[in-house]
Amino acid sequence: MKKIDGKQIAKDLVSELTQEVEALSGDKPCIAFIRVGDDPASVSYVKSKNETAAKIGITPLLFALNESISQEELFAKVDELNADPKVNGILVQSPLPKHLDEQATFNRIDPLKDVDGFHETNAGRLVQEDARGFVSCTPAGIVEICKREGIKMEGKHVVVLGRSLIVGKTFALLAMQKGEYANATVTVCHSRTKNLAEITRQADILVAAIGRPEMVTKDMVSEGTVVIDVGINRVEDPSRKRGYRIVGDVKFDEVSPLASHITPVPGGVGPMTVALLMSNTVKAYKLQQA
Amino acid sequence: MKKIDGKQIAKDLVSELTQEVEALSGDKPCIAFIRVGDDPASVSYVKSKNETAAKIGITPLLFALNESISQEELFAKVDELNADPKVNGILVQSPLPKHLDEQATFNRIDPLKDVDGFHETNAGRLVQEDARGFVSCTPAGIVEICKREGIKMEGKHVVVLGRSLIVGKTFALLAMQKGEYANATVTVCHSRTKNLAEITRQADILVAAIGRPEMVTKDMVSEGTVVIDVGINRVEDPSRKRGYRIVGDVKFDEVSPLASHITPVPGGVGPMTVALLMSNTVKAYKLQQA
Numbered sequence: 001m002k003k004i005d006g007k008q009i010a011k012d013l014v015s016e017l018t019q020e021v022e023a024l025s026g027d028k029p030c031i032a033f034i035r036v037g038d039d040p041a042s043v044s045y046v047k048s049k050n051e052t053a054a055k056i057g058i059t060p061l062l063f064a065l066n067e068s069i070s071q072e073e074l075f076a077k078v079d080e081l082n083a084d085p086k087v088n089g090i091l092v093q094s095p096l097p098k099h100l101d102e103q104a105t106f107n108r109i110d111p112l113k114d115v116d117g118f119h120e121t122n123a124g125r126l127v128q129e130d131a132r133g134f135v136s137c138t139p140a141g142i143v144e145i146c147k148r149e150g151i152k153m154e155g156k157h158v159v160v161l162g163r164s165l166i167v168g169k170t171f172a173l174l175a176m177q178k179g180e181y182a183n184a185t186v187t188v189c190h191s192r193t194k195n196l197a198e199i200t201r202q203a204d205i206l207v208a209a210i211g212r213p214e215m216v217t218k219d220m221v222s223e224g225t226v227v228i229d230v231g232i233n234r235v236e237d238p239s240r241k242r243g244y245r246i247v248g249d250v251k252f253d254e255v256s257p258l259a260s261h262i263t264p265v266p267g268g269v270g271p272m273t274v275a276l277l278m279s280n281t282v283k284a285y286k287l288q289q290a
Numbered sequence: 291m292k293k294i295d296g297k298q299i300a301k302d303l304v305s306e307l308t309q310e311v312e313a314l315s316g317d318k319p320c321i322a323f324i325r326v327g328d329d330p331a332s333v334s335y336v337k338s339k340n341e342t343a344a345k346i347g348i349t350p351l352l353f354a355l356n357e358s359i360s361q362e363e364l365f366a367k368v369d370e371l372n373a374d375p376k377v378n379g380i381l382v383q384s385p386l387p388k389h390l391d392e393q394a395t396f397n398r399i400d401p402l403k404d405v406d407g408f409h410e411t412n413a414g415r416l417v418q419e420d421a422r423g424f425v426s427c428t429p430a431g432i433v434e435i436c437k438r439e440g441i442k443m444e445g446k447h448v449v450v451l452g453r454s455l456i457v458g459k460t461f462a463l464l465a466m467q468k469g470e471y472a473n474a475t476v477t478v479c480h481s482r483t484k485n486l487a488e489i490t491r492q493a494d495i496l497v498a499a500i501g502r503p504e505m506v507t508k509d510m511v512s513e514g515t516v517v518i519d520v521g522i523n524r525v526e527d528p529s530r531k532r533g534y535r536i537v538g539d540v541k542f543d544e545v546s547p548l549a550s551h552i553t554p555v556p557g558g559v560g561p562m563t564v565a566l567l568m569s570n571t572v573k574a575y576k577l578q579q580a
Contacts, residue, residue: 103418124414127463128393128455155482157489163466165418173417176453176462176478185489187477188466192445199447199475 001256002149004263006141009148010271014056017278021057029285030059031089031115031277032081036074036100037067042093049091052274058281061087067097074100075108082110088288089115089281112287115280118166126170129177132287134280139171141272142207142228144279146181149261151205151226153184159203161249162210163190167230171207196220208249216250218258227255227262230269291546292439294553299438300431300561304346307568311347319575320349321379321405321567322371326364326390327357332383339381342564348571351377357387364390365398372400378578379405379571402577405570408456416460419467422577424570429461431562432497432518434569436471439551441495441516443474449493451539452500453480457520461497486510498539506540508548517545517552520559 021028031053035046046062053060063077074096081087090113096102106114111121117136125133146153158175162168168188175184189199190210200206200220208216209230221227231249248265256262263269311318321343325336336352343350353367364386371377380403386392396408404412407426415423436443448465452458458478465474479489480500490496490510498506499520511517521539538555546552553559 103420120414120418120420121410122414123417124410124412127413127417127459128410130393130410155484157484169417169463169466172466172478173459176459176480183480183482185477185479185483187475188462189475190466190473192473193475194445194447 001259002261003256004145004149004261004268006145006263006268007271009145010141010275012148013144013272013275013279014052017275017282018056020282024285027086028057028059029088029281030061030086031091031281032061032063032087034063034065034074034077034081034090034092036065036069036093036096038064039095042095046093049274049277052278053281056278058278069100071100071104074105078105078108082108082113085288087113088285089113091116091277113284115277115284117170117280123165123170126173134283135174136166136170137273137276137280138167138230138269139174140276140280141269142171142230143174143181144272144276145228145263145269146205146226151261153181153205156184156204157187157202158184158205158207159187159189159200161189161196161200161206161208161216162230163188164209164211167209168207171209175205210249212249213247214249214251216255218251218254221255221258223258224260225258227259228269229263229265231265232270291549292551293546294435294439294551294558296431296435296553296558297561299435300565302438303434303562303565303569304342307565307572308346310572314575317376318347318349319378319571320351320376321381321571322351322353322377324353324355324364324367324371324380324382326355326359326383326386328354329385332385336383339564339567342568343571346568348568359390361390361394364395368395368398372398372403375578377403378575379403381406381567403574405567405574407460407570413455413460416463424573425464426456426460427563427566427570428457428520428559429464430566430570431559432461432520433464433471434562434566435518435553435559436495436516441551443471443495446474446494447477447492448474448495448497449477449479449490451479451486451490451496451498451506452520453478454499454501457499458497461499465495500539502539503537504539504541506545508541508544511545511548513548514550515548517549518559519553519555521555522560 050060090109106118111119117134122133160168160172172186172188176186197220201222205226207228213233229248229250234244237245340350380399401409401411407424412423450458450462462476462478466476487510491512495516497518503523519538519540524534527535
């Protein structure tokens with residue numbers, strides 16, 4: 001069993017991007033973050049993205065907007081950044097306050113600056129296997145892990161647990177497309193699936209992205225499976241100072257002895273997300289130069 | 291075993307659309323067909339679509355363009371029809387001559403007039419389960435067959451053979467989305483799949499869309515499976531006057547005794563495609579009125 005060190009892989013990618021950005025002549029890539037309100041998780045996510053960008057040499061711009069901003073005002077800010085040739089990537093931090101339409105806001109971003117890959121055009125480009133598209137960062141991070149760990153998907157049975165737009169469905173589309181780190185037979189399971197364990201036991205590569213703490217147990221996994229755990233769940237834990245601990249969708253202790261490779265939580269897929277956002281920003285910069 | 295009569299289902303749908311269009315006050319829906327060159331198959335497809343439109347009361351417009359038309363001229367025609375408020379749907383008949391970029395042409399169509407569902411925005415809307423989107427006609431026709439035959443997909447294992455954009459991948463996305471005639475566990479197989487028969491035998495609903503004559507044999511199908519055959523393949527047949535016959539991707543004679551329902555070729559999925567195009571045109575009309 002190999003425990004995949006997502007933190008190290010992300011670090012490697014960040015360091016490669018740093019060299020790539022250093023070598024660029026002229027203006028450096030620039031990413032604009034829009035945060036609406038002061039939700040503590042959002043503040044912390046944007047801060048971490050901002051720091052990673054700065055470290056790489058990508059210019060970060062932060063726009064912290066008032067919680068009560070109207071949809072029109074938010075659109076106006078997006079339009080302004082769309083029109084600004086110095087801005088290569090735009091990220092609107094989710095979740096937005098309830099009075100704002102999140103998908104409409106993502107769709108307002110210029111698809112060529114949509115480094116989060118949430119614009120409908122980029123979802124379409126993924127389906128159509130159009131290389132100009134941006135793929136959302138968590139699923140793209142899983143593919144990157146596979147590449148760097150030499151885990152080929154070709155002809156393998158990839159079972160995806162969860163059909164969310166930002167992970168399950170998008171990863172399924174990546175795995176089934178043509179290409180060296182794709183060409184998989186793909187099964188998408190979810191809350192309505194019957195005989196779930198029977199299906200997951202067939203997986204060569206099992207991606208758990210269903211958001212249920214430790215639901216993947218050893219009876220659901222065959223020996224030699226690559227297990228990718230995308231879950232980030234809080235469970236109460238009075239023994240911890242903060243009163244909870246973070247667990248994945250996989251019961252790590254009992255599943256890991258069966259796995260050929262497994263990503264831990266935390267420290268597996270999580271750190272890849274920010275790294276891929278930066279990779280998308282550099283891609284956006286290049287597409288916009290071309 | 292029930293042999294599904296796609297011709298009759300399409301007829302029913304066409305007759306319902308006729309009534310719906312008849313009841314509309316004011317301008318009737320209008321679909322514009324663009325055909326480039328005189329490929330006999332394209333001539334015949336467009337003719338059949340044109341006739342069905344006229345029968346329903348949808349105004350058909352046919353633009354037969356010269357084979358040597360430039361990309362810019364083709365775009366100009368699309369732009370003109372996009373701008374024409376009387377035109378609700380635009381269909382560019384595939385295949386285009388090789389010097390023209392088919393996907394770029396589809397992407398030039400106003401997504402709200404893209405009744406073939408090939409625009410990248412509509413592919414994205416399908417992924418995002420956005421009801422404003424247009425779904426391409428063959429996969430949408432399969433869903434319609436399931437609805438009218440009372441074949442619920444919820445919790446069922448749908449196995450799709452083939453990952454083409456116009457059928458396999460799109461149908462997989464339809465089957466895995468949320469909804470009464472969806473919510474399926476979905477597996478996508480293709481030319482790179484190992485142990486294919488082992489996977490297809492697990493299907494409650496098997497959709498064959500791989501374009502290989504009669505490749506689905508009885509050892510690949512379990513008893514009680516719903517078999518949907520999307521293949522339209524020509525095989526040589528000296529006993530026929532025209533020298534060939536049309537067969538599906540399923541070996542009908544040996545598979546049909548095992549199936550709970552099965553679509554024949556011809557007369558199964560095929561006739562649904564044109565009917566769904568008309569249904570999309572009426573939808574486009576309504577969206578544009580709203």
